[in-house]
Amino acid sequence: MAVKNIGIIMNGVTGRMGTNQHLVRSIVAIREQGGVELANGDVIMPDPILVGRNKDKLQLLAEKHNISRWSTDLDECLADPHNVIYFDSQTTVRRADAIRKAIEAGKHIYCEKPTATSLEESIELAKLAYGAGVKNGVVQDKxxxxxxxxxxxxxxxxxxxxxxxxxxxxxxxxxxxxxxxxxxxxxxxxxxxxxxxxxxxxxxxxxxxxxxxxxxxxxxxxxxxxxxxxxxxxxxxxxxxxxxxxxxxxxxxxxxxxxxxxxxxxxxxxxxxxxxxxxxxxxxxxxxxxxxxxxxxxxxxxxxxxxxxxxxxxxxxxxxxVPDNQVFDNGFKIQWELFLKHIAAGEPFPWDLLEGAKGTQLAELGLKSWEERRWIEVPELSLEVRKNGEAVNSAR
Known part of the structure; x- marks a missing residue:
């Protein structure tokens, strides 16, 4: 059995959702249970670095949960090859710029939704990720x-x-x-x-x-x-x-x-x-x-x-x-485990940036329907990019 340490940049985890669901109930819980076991017996161990603008909050959060790494310098974290995943739970208006930088740095992307403030920008992020060949996912916890x-x-x-x-x-x-x-x-x-x-x-x-x-x-x-x-x-x-x-x-x-x-x-x-x-x-x-x-x-x-x-x-x-018939774990933690398996072992993970863009699309059309006071059709979203000379269509 081999232990695979995976560095994860966690940006925006000083907020309520980032702290409680993504850090404490997901990444910290995964570390405390001994990591995520793969089908071949290897174990993924997340190694987070907490990133944000308030060093005092970051330091307190890191110390409270026995995390050794924190930083206010996102660029420095992106430059570190040990960090292979970039996670974003900042406010929506800050998300897209940070994800672009992470894609340019070759990091795999996992983020909260909405992925951006507009459909155009959400589609752009999906195209950039697939064009760069980085794996990507969006939180769909419910x-x-x-x-x-x-x-x-x-x-x-x-x-x-x-x-x-x-x-x-x-x-x-x-x-x-x-x-x-x-x-x-x-x-x-x-x-x-x-x-x-x-x-x-x-x-x-x-x-x-x-x-x-x-x-x-x-x-x-x-x-x-x-x-x-x-x-x-x-x-x-x-x-x-x-x-x-x-x-x-x-x-x-x-x-x-x-x-x-x-x-x-x-x-x-x-x-x-x-x-x-x-x-x-x-x-x-x-x-x-x-x-x-x-x-x-x-x-x-x-x-x-x-x-x-x-x-x-x-x-x-x-x-x-309806009876439980099974043990239910935290939904955010379950999806984190699936994404880590996707990164480490290539296991399927269908909830990508294109799926996130669909949420932004529906929000935009809902606002348009309200403004124009009428029904709006929801067109199918597709995404085609070029990779190694071949067309890749990631539409579901």
């Missing part, structure tokens, strides 16, 4: 949530029959920052800083819908800025220039209709912050982040509309819980 894995299990088993519709409800109340601090950073509410729930969440909904139910073919979207003013982390009041809620309908291949509400201005009266209801000819399911409940057609009640009597049905009690 595919690995226990609730969605159970939903995928149901789909693969044929439980639903013909899937007719999908209804997704996502969100919670983010405090305005005056009498209680907000749970999200203030830049999320400024369009000029890359904020907005459409830009943020449509990147997720694209890969969830594409991978579970079928490719998104068209979109109708209405965005809203329900809260016009908020208070930032320093106690300063600012005007919100980005949307904080989006009400969208997507048509998927096969005629499936998906209705998706996303909001940071909603109080939760459901079982989870994200619920996905799928209705089919043979059965229905409602999945949250971890749980999934089903109702088959043979167990479906037969209500009759009658507002003049008390409701005789306990509808929520008429669903069965």
């Amino acid at each position: 595919l690995f949530l226990p609730g969605l894995l159970k939903l995928k299990r149901l789909i693969d088993s044929g439980f639903f029959g013909k899937i007719l519709s999908v209804q997704m409800e996502f969100g919670y109340w983010v405090f305005e920052g005056d009498w209680q601090a907000g749970q999200r950073p203030s830049w999320n509410y400024r369009k000029e800083d890359g904020g907005g729930i459409i830009v943020d969440m449509f990147a997720h909904w694209r890969y969830v819908l594409d991978n579970l139910f079928g490719n998104v073919e068209s979109v109708s979207c209405l965005g809203k800025t329900h809260i016009p003013k908020r208070v930032d982390e320093n106690g300063n009041t600012y005007m919100c220039t980005a949307d904080d809620a989006a009400y969208a309908t997507f048509e998927l291949e096969g005629g499936i209709v998906a209705q998706v509400n996303s909001s940071w201005t909603v109080r939760v009266n459901r079982e989870d912050l994200l619920t996905i209801q799928v209705d089919g000819t043979h059965g229905s399911a409602v999945a949250g982040l971890r749980e999934c409940k089903i109702q088959h057609r043979i167990n479906t009640p037969k209500p009759v509309w009658n507002p003049d009597i008390e409701n005789p049905f306990a509808f929520t009690e008429q669903w069965q819980t």
Whole structure:
């Protein structure tokens, strides 16, 4: 058994998501479990170097998690041949420039989404990566949530029959920052800083819908800025220039209709912050982040509309819980392990920069639909580049 140490530049991990999900629950957890074992018995051991602009935060984070390397000099890290992967979880407006530099340095790319602030730039990054011959991947974490894995299990088993519709409800109340601090950073509410729930969440909904139910073919979207003013982390009041809620309908291949509400201005009266209801000819399911409940057609009640009597049905009690049947690990960690195997052993990893560009595409078209108040078709994205004289088409 050989241990393969892989240097990973982790840029932007002092933020909430970068620290908790990518560093602590993924890379640190992988190191503590003894690495990632390959099929031949070799072990991949990630060797991170934390990169950012605040040296005090970096040093504290590194010391807390027993990481020996940190730096405020990205160029120096990119020049080090020990570092073979560049990971980016910075704010979106900073991401593309750093990824370009990493591609030029010959590093494999793994990054958060959105991959860039525009579809044009997202496609450019994908072309640059494939042209340079570097492997690349984009975080698509919700595919690995226990609730969605159970939903995928149901789909693969044929439980639903013909899937007719999908209804997704996502969100919670983010405090305005005056009498209680907000749970999200203030830049999320400024369009000029890359904020907005459409830009943020449509990147997720694209890969969830594409991978579970079928490719998104068209979109109708209405965005809203329900809260016009908020208070930032320093106690300063600012005007919100980005949307904080989006009400969208997507048509998927096969005629499936998906209705998706996303909001940071909603109080939760459901079982989870994200619920996905799928209705089919043979059965229905409602999945949250971890749980999934089903109702088959043979167990479906037969209500009759009658507002003049008390409701005789306990509808929520008429669903069965899908069992775990497996141990579910952290979704970010699972995808990190898959990407490390992709780098070290060439194992498949379909969630590349082109897939990330599809999320940016859907966000742009959602914003356009809102602006023009009409349905917008979603054209298929393809990517052809030249490598060793041969055309490579990475469209899915």
